[in-house]
Amino acid sequence: xxxxxxxxxxxxxxxxxxxxxxxxxxxxxxxxxxxxxxxxxxxxxxxxxxxxxxxxxxxxxxxxxxxxxxxxxxxxxxxxxxxxxxxxxxxxxxxxxxxxxxxxxxxxxxxxxxxxxxxxxxxxxxxxxxxxxxxxxxxxxxxxxxxxxxxxxxxxxxxxxxxxxxxxxxxxxxxxxxxxxxxxxxxxxxxxxxxxxxxxxxxxxxxxxxxxxxxxxxxxxxxxxxxxxxxxxxxxxxxxxxxxxxx
Amino acid sequence: xxxxxxxxxxxxxxxxxxxxxxxxxxxxxxxxxxxxxxxxxxxxxxxxxxxxxxxxxxxxxxxxxxxxxxxxxxxxxxxxxxxxxxxxxxxxxxxxxxxxxxxxxxxxxxxxxxxxxxxxxxxxxxxxxxxxxxxxxxxxxxxxxxxxxxxxxxxxxxxxxxxxxxxxxxxxxxxxxxxxxxxxxxxxxxxxxxxxxxxxxxxxxxxxxxxxxxxxxxxxxxxxxxxxxxxxxxxxxxxxxxxxxxx
DNA sequence: TTGGGAACTGAACAGTGTTCATAGTAAAGT
DNA sequence: ACTTTACTATGAACACTGTTCAGTTCCCAA
Numbered sequence: 001x002x003x004x005x006x007x008x009x010x011x012x013x014x015x016x017x018x019x020x021x022x023x024x025x026x027x028x029x030x031x032x033x034x035x036x037x038x039x040x041x042x043x044x045x046x047x048x049x050x051x052x053x054x055x056x057x058x059x060x061x062x063x064x065x066x067x068x069x070x071x072x073x074x075x076x077x078x079x080x081x082x083x084x085x086x087x088x089x090x091x092x093x094x095x096x097x098x099x100x101x102x103x104x105x106x107x108x109x110x111x112x113x114x115x116x117x118x119x120x121x122x123x124x125x126x127x128x129x130x131x132x133x134x135x136x137x138x139x140x141x142x143x144x145x146x147x148x149x150x151x152x153x154x155x156x157x158x159x160x161x162x163x164x165x166x167x168x169x170x171x172x173x174x175x176x177x178x179x180x181x182x183x184x185x186x187x188x189x190x191x192x193x194x195x196x197x198x199x200x201x202x203x204x205x206x207x208x209x210x211x212x213x214x215x216x217x218x219x220x221x222x223x224x225x226x227x228x229x230x231x232x233x234x235x236x237x238x239x240x241x242x243x244x245x246x247x
Numbered sequence: 248x249x250x251x252x253x254x255x256x257x258x259x260x261x262x263x264x265x266x267x268x269x270x271x272x273x274x275x276x277x278x279x280x281x282x283x284x285x286x287x288x289x290x291x292x293x294x295x296x297x298x299x300x301x302x303x304x305x306x307x308x309x310x311x312x313x314x315x316x317x318x319x320x321x322x323x324x325x326x327x328x329x330x331x332x333x334x335x336x337x338x339x340x341x342x343x344x345x346x347x348x349x350x351x352x353x354x355x356x357x358x359x360x361x362x363x364x365x366x367x368x369x370x371x372x373x374x375x376x377x378x379x380x381x382x383x384x385x386x387x388x389x390x391x392x393x394x395x396x397x398x399x400x401x402x403x404x405x406x407x408x409x410x411x412x413x414x415x416x417x418x419x420x421x422x423x424x425x426x427x428x429x430x431x432x433x434x435x436x437x438x439x440x441x442x443x444x445x446x447x448x449x450x451x452x453x454x455x456x457x458x459x460x461x462x463x464x465x466x467x468x469x470x471x472x473x474x475x476x477x478x479x480x481x482x483x484x485x486x487x488x489x490x491x492x493x494x
Numbered sequence: 495t496t497g498g499g500a501a502c503t504g505a506a507c508a509g510t511g512t513t514c515a516t517a518g519t520a521a522a523g524t
Numbered sequence: 525a526c527t528t529t530a531c532t533a534t535g536a537a538c539a540c541t542g543t544t545c546a547g548t549t550c551c552c553a554a
Contacts, residue, residue: 024501025501025502047540047541047542048541048542048543049540049541049542057502057503058502058503058504059503059504059542059543060502060503060504060505060543060544060545061501061502061503063542063543063544064500064501064502065501068542068543069541069542069543117368120367120368120413121364121367121413121417123414123417123418125436130443130448130451131447131448133451134447134448134449134450134451137450137451137454138449138450141450147453147454147457148457148465148469149469149473150450150454151454151457151458151466152466152469152470152473153473155411155414155466155470156407156470156473156474159406159407159410159411159414160403160406160407160410162410163406163407163409163410164402164406166367166368167370167402167406170368170370171370189372196377200378200381201377201378201381202381202385203381203384203385203388203397204377204380204381204384206394207384207394207397207398210394210395210398211398218395219398219399219402222395222396222399222487223399223402223403225477225487226396226399226400226403226474226477226478226480226481227403227473227474227477228477229476229477229480229481230472230473230474230475230476230477230478230480231473231477233473233476233477233480234473234476240469240472271532272532272533294509294510294511295510295511295512296509296510296511304533304534305533305534305535306511306512306534306535307512307513307514307533307534307535307536308532308533308534310511310512310513311531311532311533312532315511315512316510316511316512
């Protein structure tokens, strides 16, 4: 074995990698690195090679631990949920509880770059994520929602949250690329709406001042409230059947 | 110049392309071809080269008419809306009108492969699409919706429709890849939910029979009705302010 | 010490978006 | 009629992408 602290003789080429602590590659570390790349490069530039480079490792090494890029994305997706808090259901406060959940989810989706893009196109039906779905169902179920409404509401909420966050991040991307501020972009868009011919676009012109808000919080909250009012209207009702009554 | 009907002598190499009717390349034709490729190959395999091949043309030729792949996708997105029908607003029938619009949109998103994927990640704010947004606003506005609700509802509806259709197409993709039928996949998923430990997942187990329906129509309609009830609850109310009252 | 098996490498393959000097074509100017 | 001009289309190239695979390297059990 190589004596410690001895200069290696020139004819004996040094070992390619010195012994010290080669941290073994694991799925966890790969996902970590992938998130680092995502933060730095964005979703579109997140590539296996970049992840490998981040770890100082050959690309093909990744494929020992991960079948696909798809699988890696899936792992990132489930990682995203770690530490989510869905409260113990309380029938009195279900609306506030659902809202807290939604706010938490949106906040998380916007906490790192392009997380919304990552989330879009994945269904939260992997074993690790089912507890969260279950808890959300529990909160809504405790409120006294009919079965069929319950079965649909989780999907609805997550669709709304994801969709909203995705749209936010699309605007973010746009003003990142154009190198303008959100404030300026918002102003431009609203001015554009205001400048439309009022005879052909009366509604858009009339609403041009509030189509985009300085902060999106209000729009998010209002949308949420709309869904919640809709859900609340079913509390205590029997399961709706195939026919949907008009008006 | 070359005499007509004369055999070209061997030393004079024939003109690279004979005169006849070279159909000029246009944005329209490129978009057409792109849709053909999309139908055949799916969104992930839709590439500039495939589109070029479809047209029998070099890749770089596309870039004369189209700045980017992004721009091409944008063009496809706006093309998707052609022939949409948003009705003349009728305050008496606004719910049915909105539903018709939503059904029409979903139908269209599912009419061709991966259209939902294409739609996701685009905001319908290009000049060509504004008429549709305006009309939808008109229908909702005629119902007597407060301004701020109006400003948010178009977004909400399109988010819901897109999100729902995207999820549908994700399942479609999954059973296309696994080579099973939708019926079988649905059964497997529901059985999976049913097989969960009932103590930890009481709600999911209880709902396992209706988490996925044989057809998604019912779930779509119910979600739509929930949003509409939420919207309807605002009719006649003044603009909601920043505070959202609980319960 | 000697396997054996897993982890990792490097090179390769087929494909991607995009650019650019060049060749061809058709209309406009002289 | 001939040249100039503007523009479209070409083919090759660049710098990437995901994925595979024959080898090497490494560590641990026998």
